[in-house]
Amino acid sequence: MLDRRELVKDLLVGRGNLLVVSGLGAPTYDVAAAGEHPLNFYLWGSMGCAAMIGLGLALARPKDRIAVITGDGEMLMGLGSLATIGVKQPRNLSIVVLDNRHYGETGMQASHTNSGIDLVGVAKACRFKDARAISGSQEIEAVRRVLHEGDGPAFVQAHVEAENLPRVLPSRDGVDIKLRFMQALTGLA
Amino acid sequence: MDPTVDNAATWPDAIYVHFRRARIRQVGYVPDAGHSRLIQRCIDDPDIADVVLTTEEEGVGLVAGATLGGQRAALLMQSSGVGNCINMFSLIKNCGFPCLVLVTMRGEFGEFNPAQVPMGSITEESFRLCGFLTYRIENPDDVDEVVGAACDMAFDGNVPIAVLLSQRLIGRKVWSK
Numbered sequence: 001m002l003d004r005r006e007l008v009k010d011l012l013v014g015r016g017n018l019l020v021v022s023g024l025g026a027p028t029y030d031v032a033a034a035g036e037h038p039l040n041f042y043l044w045g046s047m048g049c050a051a052m053i054g055l056g057l058a059l060a061r062p063k064d065r066i067a068v069i070t071g072d073g074e075m076l077m078g079l080g081s082l083a084t085i086g087v088k089q090p091r092n093l094s095i096v097v098l099d100n101r102h103y104g105e106t107g108m109q110a111s112h113t114n115s116g117i118d119l120v121g122v123a124k125a126c127r128f129k130d131a132r133a134i135s136g137s138q139e140i141e142a143v144r145r146v147l148h149e150g151d152g153p154a155f156v157q158a159h160v161e162a163e164n165l166p167r168v169l170p171s172r173d174g175v176d177i178k179l180r181f182m183q184a185l186t187g188l189a
Numbered sequence: 190m191d192p193t194v195d196n197a198a199t200w201p202d203a204i205y206v207h208f209r210r211a212r213i214r215q216v217g218y219v220p221d222a223g224h225s226r227l228i229q230r231c232i233d234d235p236d237i238a239d240v241v242l243t244t245e246e247e248g249v250g251l252v253a254g255a256t257l258g259g260q261r262a263a264l265l266m267q268s269s270g271v272g273n274c275i276n277m278f279s280l281i282k283n284c285g286f287p288c289l290v291l292v293t294m295r296g297e298f299g300e301f302n303p304a305q306v307p308m309g310s311i312t313e314e315s316f317r318l319c320g321f322l323t324y325r326i327e328n329p330d331d332v333d334e335v336v337g338a339a340c341d342m343a344f345d346g347n348v349p350i351a352v353l354l355s356q357r358l359i360g361r362k363v364w365s366k
Contacts, residue, residue, distance in 0.1 A: 048277075049280065051250070054254060056253060056258065060255050078247070084247055178284040185258070185259065
């Protein structure tokens with residue numbers, strides 16, 4: 001079982017121009033805790049659409065790499081988007097689900113993955129080229145490489161401890177988050 | 190293709206011309222009879238990424254991602270699909286994303302299916318509550334001017350806007366066994 005903060009921090013080491021979309025709740029705090037970066041698009045709501053923001057970005061920026069880092073509850077709300085992504089087959093898009101099997105933000109109620117609902121199986125059925133589950137720290141480096149150079153679409157279900165860690169709160173101003181991101185992207189040319 | 194919809198009507202081509210003019214590069218849609226001619230134009234255009242969605246709300250995320258990545262996007266949906274989007278529209282409002290939605294209306298003119306009426310009758314008001322400007326088209330001759338204005342409002346005026354293509358414009362769906 002992985003420590004979610006350590007995992008996200010390790011995945012974003014040497015991130016370069018990786019574009020990151022974080023799902024609402026703990027994944028947004030985890031991405032912020034790994035280090036502020038203008039190419040982070042933090043979500044605070046819109047539950048279920050993180051993967052689709054990733055797809056829109058992947059289609060618009062085919063030469064860049066996009067990583068969506070989200071939670072099991074958020075992913076479950078947008079399972080259909082995995083089918084939509086499977087149709088388009090974006091090579092530059094990875095989705096990392098930090099699966100703690102619970103809705104941490106609302107009081108640690110069990111999520112569907114707690115009953116054995118298999119997200120990797122769903123991703124495989126939706127034609128993700130690389131769909132894997134990880135639970136040990138020795139697997140993190142391989143996933144980091146997938147985010148940067150893997151042949152996507154890639155899907156990673158990371159089994160993480162179910163714990164509520166201290167919140168690390170980035171900006172909640174949507175316009176601010178958007179403008180920072182877009183200005184940084186313009187700088188990349 | 191739905192044989193009950195008049196696919197020979199050419200007003201969807203006027204919308205497509207404006208998509209090209211406005212440099213729209215991503216179009217998200219749920220398959221729809223009234224939009225079928227326009228959808229096919231987008232599929233046939235190598236400069237436009239056509240994204241078939243499982244539910245309309247996915248399209249709101251697509252628009253956000255496209256905009257963040259520097260591209261313009263449009264969504265095509267039926268009035269019933271607007272209700273699926275409402276919470277996702279928060280993202281458009283909170284971040285100030287432009288958003289262009291073209292809606293084929295049901296449940297408002299000679300509708301045979303009662304299931305289409307509740308959402309069709311609150312579509313325009315729902316958009317307004319979500320912070321969208323709405324334009325409504327009844328006459329095929331108005332499509333060019335109104336959709337052109339909607340594209341400019343969305344991407345130059347930077348506002349979310351919905352164009353409602355009335356059921357009378359699209360043609361009443363003929364129900365047959």
